[in-house]
Structures are given as structure tokens and as C-alpha cells.
Amino acid sequence: MYSPPIGAVSKPSSTDLRLVTDHSAGSHAPNSWIPREDTHVRLDNLHDLGEHLLQLRRELGRDAFMLLWKSDVSLTYRHLPMHPLWQLKQIVTIDGERHVDHCLVFGCRASAIIWCLFFSLVLWIAVHIKGIPHLLVYMDDSFTAEASPALEFYEKYHKLLSRHQVILLRLWDELGILHRAPKQLHGTSLPIIGFQVDCHSMSFTLPSDRKAALLNAIHAFLDAPDRRRSLREWQRMLGWCNWALNVAPLLRPALQSSYAKIAGVSRPHTRIFINQAVQRDLSWFTEAFENFDGRFFPRRIPLI
Incomplete structure (x- = not known):
């Protein structure tokens, strides 16, 4: 048996807390048994959505109506039970008592790819069996744009939603996948993976508070006393910067020196020196973002 430490972290854009089981703690951490290269996940991003929006504009015309919708799964990882032998590696200790966590947890290196393998099958059913076209997904967020303004009544929430959105929610109901009403959105402008997407102006906007938080985080990272x-801090910072590339893809070269610096390092608590190249490139990254209004227009989607 192995009982990793647990903690609570805030959820993005929410006052709620998320329970995290630290599978990287200790000399025999469960994450140390899982090769990092086996856990890579390619998630859909705003550039995939931008390609779809541009295609719809070409097909429908410049002034045609388009509708965005987004649906979110609740208790994402908790839907998936783990093998009994792996459950022994995630014993939760509270007030001296041991509890077996039977489900997938936040904090396990393989959790994301396990969830995505399962949810990919759900998406295949949604696209090929239920007929929902161009459905995109970012972990537990499903989203797309469509030309039809038609809405359909969804009995569970007693409200009108996009027709294809209702089809997806009914599929989730059929499969026992949990969801909540506040996370099922539709409109011509929606927040999607942290950015405001407007299908009329064909723009993606990084909210000013999120822009400020990103810049403060990079400055704090570079101001390490030694x-x-x-x-882990390098990976967290680079993950945040990569997310921001959704609206500033041309800044990607500024991250190359950072990835080169952490290449070959696997222990999460290993302290890595911030050299002059990293300092220069990340300073340029923040300066460019400070002078950037946060809006991106997907006229031609760069490769990222």
C-alpha cells in the first residue's frame, strides 16, 4: 500500500476547490513508475475552433448567423474506476484512518491520458452515431460552432439549448456521465478554455485579469532569489505560457530556451538554474504580452 499526501487547490475561474492527490511525493512516488513520454495528450485548442469558424464563414457567407456552444462534464476523473492493484497505491489517510480511493485522481501522471482515451470513445459515438459534426474537446470541455440557430428543449434542465448540444447531453445521460446546468452554455460569444470567443467578430480575446495573472507569474518565476x-515550477510556468499561445502563437520561439533547459530532467523537485538565454527570452515574452491587447483574429491559422 502507498498513501500519498492530499491537498486542495483552487479551480480556474471558480471559487471551488479541487482535491489533489500528490502522486509525485516521496522517493517511491507512483508517478515515478509512469514514463512521461507515455502520457502525452493532444487536446483540441482555439486554433482548431478557428479553422472550423473560417470554414463555416466560407460556406455560409460573411454575414451568416453562427452559434457557439460548450458543454462540460462534472466530476471528470471520478467517472473512471481504477484497477484494484492500483487502488492500493492511492490510499487516503485522514485522521489516522486509511481509505481506499477507487477512482482516477487528480495528481496521477496518467490520469489525463486515461480520461482522454475513454472520452475519445464517447466523442466517436457523438460524431459518428449521433451525428454531431466538428465536435472539439479540451479535456472535459466539449465545444463547437454551428450554423443553425434552432434551439431544442432539454427536459432535465427545463431550458432551450442548441440542438446538437441537447443530443450530446442526452448521450451523456444515456452513458451515466454527470453534468450540471451552469456549465452548459450557448451564444454568439462564449468563454472557451479561458478565452472569450466571438463568432461574429471572428476573434479570440484573453481577458485582462488573466493576462495580468500570467505576466505576474512569469515575473515571479524569473525573480527567484538564487x-x-x-x-515542477518550470513545467507549470511553461504550461501557462503554452495556453497563452492560443492568442499569441508567434511568441512560441521565446519558449525554446526554457524547454532546452529542462530537457532530460525527470525529478519534479530538481532545481534548475535560470540562465541568461531563458531570462532574455521570457522577458521578451512578457514585454510582447504587455504591449498586446489580447485579441487574436484567426484569418490564417499558424501551426503551433
């Missing part, structure tokens, strides 16, 4: 940060 110019060293742990591998």
Missing part, C-alpha cells in the same frame, strides 16, 4: 526553480 535563480533556480524546481522542475
Whole structure:
């Protein structure tokens, strides 16, 4: 048996907390048994949505009506039970008592790819059996744009939603996948994976508070007293910067020196020196973002 430490972290854009089981803690951490290269997940992003929006504009005309919708799964990882032998590796200790966590947890290196393998099958059913076209997904967020303004009544929430959105929610009901009404949205402008997407102006906007938070995080990262940060801090910062590339894809070269610096390092608490190349490139990244209004127009989608 192995009982990793647990903690609570805030959810993005929410006052709720998420329980995290730290599978990277200790000398025999469960995450150390899982090769990082086996856990890579390619998620849909705003550039995939942008390609779809541009295609709809070409087909429908410049002034045609388009509708965005987004649906979110609740208790994402908790839908999936783990093998009994792996359950022994995630014993939760509270007030001296041991509890077996039977389900997938936040904090396991393989959780994202396990969820995506399962949810990919759900999406295949949604697209090929239920007939929902161009359905995109970012972990537990499903989203797309469509030309039809038609709405359909969804009995469970007693409200009108996009027709294809209702089809997806009914599929989730059929499969026992949980969801909540506040996370099922539709409109011509929606927040999607942290950005405001407007299908009329054909723009993606990074909200000013999120832009400020990103810049503050990078400045704090570079201001380390001994110019060293742990591998986990490097990965967290680079993940945040990569998310911002959705609206500033041309800034991607500024991250190359950082990835080169952490290449080959696997222990999450290893402290890595911030050299002059990283300092220069990330400073340029923040300066460019400070002078950027946060809006991106997907006229031609760059490769990222």
C-alpha cells in the first residue's frame, strides 16, 4: 500500500476547490513508475475552433448567423474506476484512518491520458452515431460552432439549448456521465478554455485579469532569489505560457530556451538554474504580452 499526501487547490475561474492527490511525493512516488513520454495528450485548442469558424464563414457567407456552444462534464476523473492493484497505491489517510480511493485522481501522471482515451470513445459515438459534426474537446470541455440557430428543449434542465448540444447531453445521460446546468452554455460569444470567443467578430480575446495573472507569474518565476526553480515550477510556468499561445502563437520561439533547459530532467523537485538565454527570452515574452491587447483574429491559422 502507498498513501500519498492530499491537498486542495483552487479551480480556474471558480471559487471551488479541487482535491489533489500528490502522486509525485516521496522517493517511491507512483508517478515515478509512469514514463512521461507515455502520457502525452493532444487536446483540441482555439486554433482548431478557428479553422472550423473560417470554414463555416466560407460556406455560409460573411454575414451568416453562427452559434457557439460548450458543454462540460462534472466530476471528470471520478467517472473512471481504477484497477484494484492500483487502488492500493492511492490510499487516503485522514485522521489516522486509511481509505481506499477507487477512482482516477487528480495528481496521477496518467490520469489525463486515461480520461482522454475513454472520452475519445464517447466523442466517436457523438460524431459518428449521433451525428454531431466538428465536435472539439479540451479535456472535459466539449465545444463547437454551428450554423443553425434552432434551439431544442432539454427536459432535465427545463431550458432551450442548441440542438446538437441537447443530443450530446442526452448521450451523456444515456452513458451515466454527470453534468450540471451552469456549465452548459450557448451564444454568439462564449468563454472557451479561458478565452472569450466571438463568432461574429471572428476573434479570440484573453481577458485582462488573466493576462495580468500570467505576466505576474512569469515575473515571479524569473525573480527567484538564487535563480533556480524546481522542475515542477518550470513545467507549470511553461504550461501557462503554452495556453497563452492560443492568442499569441508567434511568441512560441521565446519558449525554446526554457524547454532546452529542462530537457532530460525527470525529478519534479530538481532545481534548475535560470540562465541568461531563458531570462532574455521570457522577458521578451512578457514585454510582447504587455504591449498586446489580447485579441487574436484567426484569418490564417499558424501551426503551433
